[in-house]
Amino acid sequence: MVVQAVRVNEREVLERFESRTRASARMYREASKVAPGGVMAGIKYFNPYPIFMKRAEGSRVWDVDGNEYVDYLMSYGALVLGHGHRVVKEAVESLLDTMGTTVFGTPTEAELRFGATLRDLYHPGGLMRFTNSGLEATLLSVRLARAYTGRSKVAKFEGHYHGAVDRLLFSYSPDSKRAGDPEAPTPIADSDDVDRSMLSEAVVLPFNDWENTEKILTKEGKDLACVIVEPFEEGVIPGELGFMRSLRNLTRDLKIPLIYDEVKTGFRVRLGGATEFYAITPDIACLGKIIGGGLPIGAVVGDANILAQLEPSREGKAGVFHSGTFNGNPLSVSVGMATVNALRQPGAFDILRKRTDDLKRAISSELSVRDIPHRVMGEGGMFNVYLTPNPVRCYRDITNTDLRLRRFLDLELITNGVYLKPANRYCLSTAHTAEDIRATTEKFSRSLDVLTSQAAS
Numbered sequence: 095m096v097v098q099a100v101r102v103n104e105r106e107v108l109e110r111f112e113s114r115t116r117a118s119a120r121m122y123r124e125a126s127k128v129a130p131g132g133v134m135a136g137i138k139y140f141n142p143y144p145i146f147m148k149r150a151e152g153s154r155v156w157d158v159d160g161n162e163y164v165d166y167l168m169s170y171g172a173l174v175l176g177h178g179h180r181v182v183k184e185a186v187e188s189l190l191d192t193m194g195t196t197v198f199g200t201p202t203e204a205e206l207r208f209g210a211t212l213r214d215l216y217h218p219g220g221l222m223r224f225t226n227s228g229l230e231a232t233l234l235s236v237r238l239a240r241a242y243t244g245r246s247k248v249a250k251f252e253g254h255y256h257g258a259v260d261r262l263l264f265s266y267s268p269d270s271k272r273a274g275d276p277e278a279p280t281p282i283a284d285s286d287d288v289d290r291s292m293l294s295e296a297v298v299l300p301f302n303d304w305e306n307t308e309k310i311l312t313k314e315g316k317d318l319a320c321v322i323v324e325p326f327e328e329g330v331i332p333g334e335l336g337f338m339r340s341l342r343n344l345t346r347d348l349k350i351p352l353i354y355d356e357v358k359t360g361f362r363v364r365l366g367g368a369t370e371f372y373a374i375t376p377d378i379a380c381l382g383k384i385i386g387g388g389l390p391i392g393a394v395v396g397d398a399n400i401l402a403q404l405e406p407s408r409e410g411k412a413g414v415f416h417s418g419t420f421n422g423n424p425l426s427v428s429v430g431m432a433t434v435n436a437l438r439q440p441g442a443f444d445i446l447r448k449r450t451d452d453l454k455r456a457i458s459s460e461l462s463v464r465d466i467p468h469r470v471m472g473e474g475g476m477f478n479v480y481l482t483p484n485p486v487r488c489y490r491d492i493t494n495t496d497l498r499l500r501r502f503l504d505l506e507l508i509t510n511g512v513y514l515k516p517a518n519r520y521c522l523s524t525a526h527t528a529e530d531i532r533a534t535t536e537k538f539s540r541s542l543d544v545l546t547s548q549a550a551s
């Protein structure tokens with residue numbers, strides 16, 4: 095049962111939002127005639143319409159109406175140094191000068207160096223491959239695991255997202271009523287194109303529930319090609335340490351490749367992602383977002399025997415074919431390398447953590463003084479706020495939080511100059527200053543005051 099702490103006057107929240115974002119509304123109407131929903135990716139849409147941005151600097155973004163925001167979207171966490179960081183600009187400019195092109199279609203030293211850096215951080219002694227997105231990385235990891243084990247079923251956790259590909263697009267956001275027993279969830283397709291044959295090879299596990307995860311893995315083990323997990327659900331809800339250790343041990347015993355999807359957590363929870371946080375090495379880690387420094391990228395890093403299946407020169411031998419015109423393109427890998435190097439400078443990650451911790455504390459205290467039950471969860475440079483008095487350990491817990499209040503609070507925040515995708519997580523950057531955190535806290539407080547005073551009237 096969802097506990098409602100505040101009854102929001104939705105009409106008034108929407109009126110304020112709409113009165114400040116008229117140019118976005120106009121552009122949205124036009125965009126809807128070009129692209130379904132006016133967006134190029136489903137996630138970018140929200141009700142009543144998405145905000146169209148046109149400029150950014152550091153921690154700030156400006157929309158087409160000229161409104162300024164402190165940005166906590168950070169392009170869904172991809173920008174860890176903020177917008178337009180000096181090293182990113184320099185990397186782009188110097189690349190064009192020195193190489194004279196954006197892409198060769200051949201191997202380059204840049205991809206070798208950055209690939210080695212990622213490999214050394216996430217799977218020393220292993221191998222890696224670049225892709226163009228997080229989704230391509232998770233897809234490749236599953237293909238590798240299927241070929242390696244000769245098994246076909248894929249196990250994932252309920253509520254975990256691994257990209258819009260039919261093999262992994264199930265039980266990400268199922269309707270709890272249809273999703274069956276929380277201890278043994280039913281696979282539910284998240285998209286109409288996912289066919290029955292995919293679902294018959296899908297196994298859904300309950301996150302942070304070892305007893306039942308163990309039961310399902312033991313039963314299905316001999317048919318499982320892999321277990322893929324977001325080590326922090328939604329990037330912020332941690333797998334409990336005992337759970338993560340048991341998962342590693344059992345998958346090793348059953349010879350099931352364990353895949354950490356670190357697309358959100360890589361370089362954000364820690365420099366070495368959840369892999370470093372737990373000191374547990376999966377067989378494969380998938381990376382994306384931050385490692386492109388704001389340009390498209392993905393990577394698969396892992397066990398040398400599993401990755402060796404990709405060797406193109408295995409003439410006559412079975413192998414896994416993987417290709418892509420832009421894989422490891424010089425622009426993405428150079429900007430990614432510059433970003434990772436900047437983040438590895440002494441103190442840089444500490445600043446990111448400190449600002450994030452300060453904002454987490456401030457938000458929690460603003461909610462507490464108004465008696466709004468909440469949980470603020472996350473590690474490193476990212477967190478989320480769940481409006482509930484109860485612990486949040488898995489997907490079903492999230493469905494029992496007050497998502498409606500959260501959504502209207504976030505619309506009110508946008509009206510007051512704090513940008514995040516409504517109901518999504520907060521991602522910070524090294525560009526966020528102490529002043530940004532102070533200003534955000536004030537705006538957060540003002541937004542809550544507006545919502546609660548309306549509720550009382």
Ligand code: PMP
Nearest residue numbers: 227228229255256257357358382
């Ligand atoms: N895995 C996770 C955990 C993600 O958060 C995402 C994207 N949000 C993806 C995979 C897919 O990445 P991309 O959007 O780069 O394809």
